Amino acid sequence: MVQNKDMKKERKAVNMITDSPGRAMLLFALPMILGNLFQQFYNIMDSVVVGRFVSEEALASVGASYSITNVFIAIAIGGGIGSSVVVSQFLGAKQLGNMKTAISTTLINFLTLSVLLGTLGFLLNEPILAWMNTPENVFADASVYLSIYFVGLPFLFMYNVQAAIFQSLGDSRTPLYLLIFSSLLNIVLDLLFVIRFHQGVAGVAVATLMAQGLSAVISFTILLKRLKAYEATEAFHFYDMKMMINMMRVAIPSTLQQSIVHIGMLLVQSVVNVFGSAVMAGFAAGTRIESICIVPMLAIGNAMSTFTAQNIGAGRPDRVKQGYRYCYVMVGFFAVVICIIMQLWGDLFISGFLNEGSAETAFQTGMAYVRFISFFFVFIGLKATTDGLLRGAGDVVVFTIANLVNLAIRVIVAAVFAPIIGVQAVWYAVPMGWAANYIISFMRYLTGKWSRVHLISGK
Template sequence: MTKDLTSGNPFKIILLFTLPLMLGNLFQQFYSLADTIIVGRFVGVNALAAVGATGSVNYLILGFVIGMCNGFAIPIAQLFGAHDDSDLRRHVANATWLCIAWGVGLTVVTVALTRPIMELMQTPADIIDGASTYIGWIFAGIPFVFLYNMVSAIMRALGDSKTPLYFLVLTSAVNIVLDLVLIINFNMGVLGAAVATDVSQAISGVISLIYLIKKFKILHMTRDEWKYSRSTCRRLSAMGLPMGLQCTITAVGSVIMQWAVNGLGSSVVAAITAAGKTQNLLACALESIGTAMATYAGQNLGAARLDRVRSGVKSSYIMVIAYSVLAFIALHFGDVVIIGLFLDTKTEVEIVAMARDYMFWNSLFFIPLGALIVWRYTIQGLGYSTLAMMAGVAEMVARTVIGLVLIPVLGFFGAELANPAAWVAACLFLYPAYLWTVKHLENRLLAGHLAMQHSAVGD
């Protein structure tokens, strides 16, 4: 079930590792995408806007959870590459304790603060009740988000990117069926969409955990390996917290953007919701390449093969450019069809026009988006999560400036510029950071090699 990424052609290895990740991310997007499509088509524009108004807050919290789980998996990937199985199991066990503690704490806090958060974001009065209901129930499912993403991150760290996909196919189908039943048959509206998402995530997490326990013999632990270790938790947190905070910091800018967009009215919120869901779906491939690079970089660092890391990054560039061009062309010819999944294109003409413009400006900058994702995940895989987190600060600053300065002046066009500006700002930081990280590690490895030679000569 495990896979060693430290040998073989980098382009082929990364591509084959990426494809299951991409399909998995696509199906994971179906959780929220199905909610949005079914709510927009069967409940109405206000319900669509209510779900969309929670997007940035959703990413603020759940992005932290997912980022932290991915961060916990980086030392596991490095230990797998170094073939230190006992310490690997100890890290898996302590990652479990950390996830339980964070899951309980975040659920209690976020559910209690749901309504005040939506009020603080000046959510329009005609959608605030639906928005609070939806996001409150989504937050209630945080423990299941932790469960699935931690199990999946462990599988990827051990080189298995296919198995999480199989579970997501099943649970995405469950989510869509539950959406249809709860929203259409039981007329539960946005509450039905949130409950369907929670149940689907619970199924995905439990099945994945059972599979992990039964099939990955490398993780069969002794009682001693299950014990809490302060030093191990410290190492896991040093990776996980910066990656979680990176998502949170990035999301702060998105929250400010959402606050500014909410002030433009529910029609604009609905347009950006439809366009944003489409953008997230198309960006899955880019995120998957980045996720693959995190595991690839981590394993090759463990094997002291930084030359393969450089080759892997170059291979990823080729994938990013090719995909970005294809995605732009697909959107150019198919944007109305895609928007039609969310809205009635014949009656909501103004909203459709705004959504098309928003998608055009965002898809035009997919290449810098892909580049920043590759650099960021590679840096994280090499163990420099805090450095990668600083790119989130650049994104946050760019979105904050757009939200507070340009949107009041330019209106909707200012909102269209927010993501491209954030992506370019992050690239300006991440590329030099990537070059420095690899060079710094190469020097450390060289120094260690020379020290070993000197010690051998002395002996």
């Protein structure tokens, strides 16, 4: 049982099981949206600073790296969210000892994975860049950026996994506060290393490493304190192999779902790179803006996942359906607002990434991408919401197939049609993949079979 003082805190926070579904979804999703926005600002500052204060080639090099680094970010976020589904279900079922074991097992798993992936990435970043057809004039800077980035990969993983754990406990505010702090620190360090010390691409990479490292340490300290507030009746174990296998059932498909957009970007980046550094710079600016625009959609999907997991654990699938309907309203609202903003002021956002000496090709490429894709953000919102429900329920087979179809469409359409109609084929493929993903997942939702999947045993 939770101690009395912490029960009072819980009553002030969002309760996914007893609050009205609309209120719970909205109040839980809003801090996640703000937090994810700060995370995107955190990530795009490297591009803004080098694009404005170094050169177009520097922006292109960070853009080439971005499609690679985003895959690893997605692995961290997806794995954390997938594992936290089990944490949420244990919390909903009041099995607090098992909940703590699940958290400890998750942290150990992803610390080990991050060290392994960081080492491989550090050793193999140049072959990866060569495979992606990275132009010679941006290759060296991209390699430097990636080398430093991979050194800090364990910090990135641990922060994002810990953020997912906080959210699985119904706390979406602590990750928000930490992201605000780390984002501001990253901005200050970016400007210091690039403008003051003239370190260029290497400077922004070091700034990101330092900000992520400090955030991960602070987050871990807060998490340990938070877990002490839960008094458990079941035994706690630092690591449970059976529980690890059970969590991987959801974590692997969840990682795939979170990674799918970025894996697609990585694969099609090699198509974009063939068109030269000016197109690369414009596409980099456009995809950075896209990453901000889809933040509300992905946050709503992640909120749906936590809401589903806790209510499934509490035996309340009826509330899941209510929450799902409210998500449609939120997705529709954000899709309309974002589309209007991008159509009216998209050029201002693109200009923020490029300096006055940038080629007109870079600007036109970025503008064409942003104005086209902004009409279709509703599809990724519907996809993320439906995928979030299936993930929270632990119903992962069709969910995984849908995301693989999404990836296949994006890669095949881009690779086949870009040589024929130009780089525009890369962004034509994006909404096609999103729509196909949503339709497949939605058909699974309509069957109702997701409500009968069980990841944890009852008390």
